[in-house]
Every structure is written in C-alpha cells, then in structure tokens.
Amino acid sequence: MVIIHIFAELKPQKYIMLHPLAGVCIISAITSSDKVVKNIKNLAPTYDIYRRPKHHTGRNGVLLKVLINGKEHALKCYKQPFERGEALCAYVKTHPSDRLPSPTFYPQELLVPTIKDVEWADVCTYSWVDGYSLDTEIKRCVYNRDTDALIRLAEEFKALSLDILNSPWRHGDLKTENVMVTPEGKMQLVDIDALWAPTIPPCKEIGTPNFTHPMRGTNRDEHIDDYPIALILANLHFLTLSDSPDIIIKGLHFTASEALDKQPPYQQVVEVLAHNKALSELCRALADPTTYKIPNLKEILNNV
Amino acid sequence: MYKANITRQHKGAIMLLIDQSGSMDEECFFNGKSTTKAQAVATIANTFIEEIIDRAHREIGVGDYFDIAVIGYGGNDAKSLFGTRFRSITEFNSMYVPIAKHYIVRKLPTGEHIDFFFSQRQWVEPVAKGRTPMGNALRVARTMCNAWCRKHPQSFPPIVINISDGEATDATEEQLVHLAERLKMVATEDGNLLFFNIHLSSNNADNSYTLKWPASGEPLPNIRHAKLLHDLSSKLPPLYSEAIASLKGQFTPQEYRAVCYNTSCEELIGAMYIGSLSLHRML
Structure with a gap:
C-alpha cells in the first residue's frame, strides 16, 4: 500500500534526463526496486556474463532486454517524454504487421533518479x-565470404521493402x-x-x-523510406557480386x-551493377541530389 | 568546421583533466549523500566513461568510436592515468579494474527514501593530495592531444574538460593563459580543440555568484579567478548554442564560453552534458 501512496504524491512532470549519466540512472532504476515501476508487473532485467543488465544506451533512451512474467521483452525507457508514444502504439495495434514488433506504451512508468531529484520516465515494451x-548479418556474410547467404538477405530485404511500400506506414529511420x-x-x-x-x-x-537523403530534412510522407530502401538493396546486390573487406568496419560499401x-x-x-537495368536505375536515383x-x-x- | 561525424574511421576524443589536489578532500553533497569532492568527481568520471562505452556498444561488441584520456593533477605532478597516449574505448572496456557498488539516495515527497543501486567500474580512483599543478596538466594535455590530432586529421577535434576546485599553484595567471592558448591551438581539419573549464564550489568560499556558459559580451563577476577561467576556456561553436540557450532559458542562441564557475558536484553532471555534446555526432 505504501507504493500506491508514493505514486499518488508524486506529481508528473516533464523530465529532462539529458545529462551524460542518464543511462546509468535508468539501469539503476530497473535493477533497484519494484517500487519504482508503476504498472508493469513481474519485471526483471536479464544479465550478461559480467552480471550487468543487458542493455543498449541510445541517444533518446535505454533499451533493455527484460523478462515480464517470465517472457522476454524489449523495454525502452526514454530520456525525454515520448510524446508520440500513445498514438504510435495505438496505431500499430490497429495496423498489425508481421514486420513490426507489438508495442505497449506506459506513460510515466519508471521512477528514475535525475541529477538532484526523481522523475517519471515514459516506457515502451515490445515483443522480443x-x-x-x-548490419551484423551483412558483416558476418562478408567476413565468411558467404555469397549464398548474402543473396538470401538481398531477396528477403526486397520482400521486406515491398511489404513496407504496400503498407500505409513507413519505418522512418530505416537502416541496417x-x-x-x-x-x-x-x-x-x-x-x-x-x-x-x-x-x-x-x-x-x-x-x-548515412542512410538518409539530405533533402528529406523535416519532410514526412510516404516516400520517407524510399532512399534507405534503395541504398541498402543496392549495397546488398553489390556485395553478392563483389566481396569488400571494408564492410566489416563500415557496415555498407x-x-x-x-x-x-x-x-x-x-x-x-x-x-x-551496370548489367542489371533495375539496379542501375536504383543507383541513378541514389545519386540524384x-x-x-x-x-x-x-x-x-519488382524488376530487380 | 565542427561538422565531422564520429565514426569508426573518424573517431572522437575526450580528455578529462581532474584536479586531485588536497582541497578535493573537502566534503560535498552528491547522489543524495555526503561524500568528498574527489569521490564525487571520480564517480562522475567513471560513469561518464561507462556511458561512452555503452553508447558505442553494438551487437558484436563495443565499436571503436572514441578515444579517452584522463589526466590527474595533484601533489607536484600531472600525469596521464592510462599511459602517454589516448586509449580507445575498447581498451577501456577490456581493462581489468575493480567494480564498486554505488547508490543514489533520493527522497520522495512522501518523505520515504529510495536507494538506487548501480555497479560501477573504477577506472579513476579518488585522490586528494598536495598542490594544484594545473599548468603542468595543460602541458601534458597539449602533448597528448597534438599527437592524437596528427593521427586523426579529419576527426572532430578533441574535447578537453578540466574539473577543478582551485587555482593553479605551478603557474602564474599569464603563464596559464599562455598554456591554454597553446592548448586551444591544437586542431584537426575540422576545427580547434575545445577546452572546457568546470570550477567546483568550495564550502568556505563565497558561493553567491555562479557563472555558467557566459555569452559573448555578458558581464563577468568581479572575481579574479572566474575571469581567469573564462579567458582560459574556448569560445564554443554554434553546435553548442542551442543546448546552452535551452539550459539558460534563452530564446536566442548566442556564442558562449566553455566555462562554469562555482558549480556543485551535482551541477557538474549537467555541465558534462554540454561538454559531451559531441557524443551526439556518433553515427
């Protein structure tokens, strides 16, 4: 009952966890006490071989691999309010796709220590x-000179791209x-x-x-994924024909x-790629400023 | 200028200069409890290094996006804590260092306290002894940064963050300004090195005045040491303006100086956010 009391007393606020130690603060919250989680029940971090919670710290938040009721999930805790969270998750729920993870948005779910205080952070969970x-698969194939696997990646990426283009949504930050x-x-x-x-x-x-045309700027429309689709596909087809060791470091040729x-x-x-008309057309489009x-x-x- | 993205081919570099003089033994309030300034700064430095490693962590391991150096100055000496050159974050990640358990105490409006625990690798130990050889630290910094820039000519220039609570004991003001000028002349093709000075407040000093990221032309306090630190610090390029304006609640971003004076240990974290904005240029 104490827990409910704490939640009632704490006022929601616009938090700004943009300091360079925010990642550690979020991880400390996840691992410290179940008192700091508002709605998600039976949440437990998973650990790497060094007994550190499995996580990835990004610019906007920390992504953790967690168990919820014993089932693996990805949990993202945001450093700033995720204002589109509610609408985005509701949209994905009403437009389910095999290509998208199933998200659940929890506004102001996790109590995180900030520089001097504590603040509620937005959380999103996804099916794992x-x-x-x-990115890793391409590097592995290039390292192993596994052309067959690269061909399969190119084919599956083409199928993914067509699924995206046939859907009413776009990813918005498509990259390997x-x-x-x-x-x-x-x-x-x-x-x-x-x-x-x-x-x-x-x-x-x-x-x-690295994946975005500069003219995209702040434009948002159904063409938002065109450029990265063409870029990744052209790179994949190139790699099936010519192995370049640079990929291990660069990720794309x-x-x-x-x-x-x-x-x-x-x-x-x-x-x-000059021998293939469709791929040549993609290359030309990629160089159009x-x-x-x-x-x-x-x-x-469809012609590739 | 200051446009280079940070990639594995064009790494970034961050150097911390940490005052380890006797005055850093003074008590301060940090993470919700009393500790020494030396311990607070060491914790912040260690967490900062960990965070950079985390940000560069990819599926197949830590990507070599950053080089880091830490120079401690105290007693009669300033020395790099990890050899005479910058170390890559993959080297930091594989160093065998002790792990300490830390906790952050936070009081809720209900009066209840919560402890947030975290494990922390201890690359930097808390040290507080003797005098403040800041001049020597600037010399060591310049040598190391110069060598780094020669090796990485196309990279975003090094960020040097000096954290201190006192005045140099091994150089006059003129000498210090001269040393800082020489340090700031170190450059890559993308711009000159950026030198930040974060001054920690003392319990027995007048803390009524604080100086944080002053804009060009902003009147300075009539405090000799604050003016000196202002002169030592870099003028920041536009990349930083928006974040600082937002921090200061200003609508029009201006050109700011990389200096904070009379900062608490907790405020130091916020200052480190500005100092480490180049992290956002990591692809």
Whole structure:
C-alpha cells in the first residue's frame, strides 16, 4: 500500500534526463526496486556474463532486454517524454504487421533518479525479436565470404521493402541496424520510434545521415523510406557480386553522402551493377541530389 | 568546421583533466549523500566513461568510436592515468579494474527514501593530495592531444574538460593563459580543440555568484579567478548554442564560453552534458 501512496504524491512532470549519466540512472532504476515501476508487473532485467543488465544506451533512451512474467521483452525507457508514444502504439495495434514488433506504451512508468531529484520516465515494451541485425548479418556474410547467404538477405530485404511500400506506414529511420534477421531468415523491423503514418503526429527526428537523403530534412510522407530502401538493396546486390573487406568496419560499401558526391565506392557499385537495368536505375536515383523520393520504387523493386 | 561525424574511421576524443589536489578532500553533497569532492568527481568520471562505452556498444561488441584520456593533477605532478597516449574505448572496456557498488539516495515527497543501486567500474580512483599543478596538466594535455590530432586529421577535434576546485599553484595567471592558448591551438581539419573549464564550489568560499556558459559580451563577476577561467576556456561553436540557450532559458542562441564557475558536484553532471555534446555526432 505504501507504493500506491508514493505514486499518488508524486506529481508528473516533464523530465529532462539529458545529462551524460542518464543511462546509468535508468539501469539503476530497473535493477533497484519494484517500487519504482508503476504498472508493469513481474519485471526483471536479464544479465550478461559480467552480471550487468543487458542493455543498449541510445541517444533518446535505454533499451533493455527484460523478462515480464517470465517472457522476454524489449523495454525502452526514454530520456525525454515520448510524446508520440500513445498514438504510435495505438496505431500499430490497429495496423498489425508481421514486420513490426507489438508495442505497449506506459506513460510515466519508471521512477528514475535525475541529477538532484526523481522523475517519471515514459516506457515502451515490445515483443522480443530473436536474431541479429541486418548490419551484423551483412558483416558476418562478408567476413565468411558467404555469397549464398548474402543473396538470401538481398531477396528477403526486397520482400521486406515491398511489404513496407504496400503498407500505409513507413519505418522512418530505416537502416541496417533497425532490421532484425530472425533465425529463420525472416526480417522484422525494430526501433519504430520514428514510424510514419498519415494519422499520427510526425516524428521530429531526421533519420540517420548515412542512410538518409539530405533533402528529406523535416519532410514526412510516404516516400520517407524510399532512399534507405534503395541504398541498402543496392549495397546488398553489390556485395553478392563483389566481396569488400571494408564492410566489416563500415557496415555498407557506400553511404548516402558517398552516393550523392559520386565518390569511388559508389562508382564501383554502379560499374558492378551496370548489367542489371533495375539496379542501375536504383543507383541513378541514389545519386540524384534534388529529391529523396523515388516515385517508381515499387516497380523497380519488382524488376530487380 | 565542427561538422565531422564520429565514426569508426573518424573517431572522437575526450580528455578529462581532474584536479586531485588536497582541497578535493573537502566534503560535498552528491547522489543524495555526503561524500568528498574527489569521490564525487571520480564517480562522475567513471560513469561518464561507462556511458561512452555503452553508447558505442553494438551487437558484436563495443565499436571503436572514441578515444579517452584522463589526466590527474595533484601533489607536484600531472600525469596521464592510462599511459602517454589516448586509449580507445575498447581498451577501456577490456581493462581489468575493480567494480564498486554505488547508490543514489533520493527522497520522495512522501518523505520515504529510495536507494538506487548501480555497479560501477573504477577506472579513476579518488585522490586528494598536495598542490594544484594545473599548468603542468595543460602541458601534458597539449602533448597528448597534438599527437592524437596528427593521427586523426579529419576527426572532430578533441574535447578537453578540466574539473577543478582551485587555482593553479605551478603557474602564474599569464603563464596559464599562455598554456591554454597553446592548448586551444591544437586542431584537426575540422576545427580547434575545445577546452572546457568546470570550477567546483568550495564550502568556505563565497558561493553567491555562479557563472555558467557566459555569452559573448555578458558581464563577468568581479572575481579574479572566474575571469581567469573564462579567458582560459574556448569560445564554443554554434553546435553548442542551442543546448546552452535551452539550459539558460534563452530564446536566442548566442556564442558562449566553455566555462562554469562555482558549480556543485551535482551541477557538474549537467555541465558534462554540454561538454559531451559531441557524443551526439556518433553515427
């Protein structure tokens, strides 16, 4: 009963946990006491071999692998209020997709120590997606010179891309780290904070520079994923034909800025993919400085 | 200038200069309890290093996005705590260091206290002894940063954060300004090194005046040491302006100086947020 009393007394407030130690504060809250969790029951962190909670600290929050009622979940605790959280999660629930994780939003759920005080932080939980990110899978395939696996990744990524383009939503921050490859080889999107849909408030984030056309800026529409889809697919097809050890470090053979500046890695890809009309068209679109949109992308993908 | 993103090919560098003189033994209030300034600063430095490692953690391990150096100055000497060069965060991550359990005490409006526990690797130990050889620390910093910039010419320039509660005992004001100027001349192709000075308040000093990220032309207090730290510090590029304006509640971002004077240990964390904004340039 004491717990209920605490929650009643604490006023909700706009928290700002933007100090560089926020990650540690969030982890300390998760591991310290069940008194600091408002609604989620039977929450327990999972630990790595060093007995540290399994987590990843990002710019906007900390992502932890947790157990809720004994079942694995991803839990994201935000450093700032996640204002779109409610609308985004409601949207995904009414537009379920095999490609999206199932989220539940808990506003002001976790009591976190801040510099001098405590504040309630927004939390989102997701069904856990087993596997490795596309980024890791690409590096593994290149390292092992596993061309067959790369071909499978390219094919599955094309299928994922067509599913995205055929849906009413877009991921909004599509990059190889946000695509999980399950042990069965199926691709699923994660980190959907920037999800775009016509009926939910737009996200302010501007995407990841290596994967984003600069003209995208603050524009939010159904073309938001065009450029990263084309970029990742062109890279994957290039890698099936030419193994480049640089990938182990870089993640992709060429990035958005390298395409737009027509730098050597991009030129190399253009040469290697010249035999395929559809892929050449993708490459041309990637170097177009005037727009982030590729209006006939679905048609091009169907011809790859 | 100051446009380089931080990637594994173009790493970032952060250097902490930590005052380890006798005055750091003074008590302060931190994490909801009484401790020494040396202990509070060591905890903040360790958590800061851990956070940088966490931010660079990827599925297949820690990505080599940052190099870190820590210089402790106290007694008669200033020395780098981890050898004569910057160490990568993967090196920090694999160092064998003791782990301590810390806790943050927070009081709720109901009067109840909650302890938030966290385990912390102890790369930096609390030390408080002797005098304040800050001049020597600036010399060591310059040598190490110079070598780093030569090796990483296209990177975002190094961030040097000096945390101190006192005045240099090994250099005059003129000498200190000269040393800081030389330090700030160290540069990569992306810009000059950025030198931050965070001054910790003392229990027995006049704490009625604080100086935090003054804008160009903002009147300074008639306090000699505050003016000196202001002159030692870098003028910050526009990258920092919005965050500082927001912190100060100003609508129009201006050009600010990288200095805070009379800061409590708890406020030091907020100051470190500004100092480490380059973390956001990590891809």
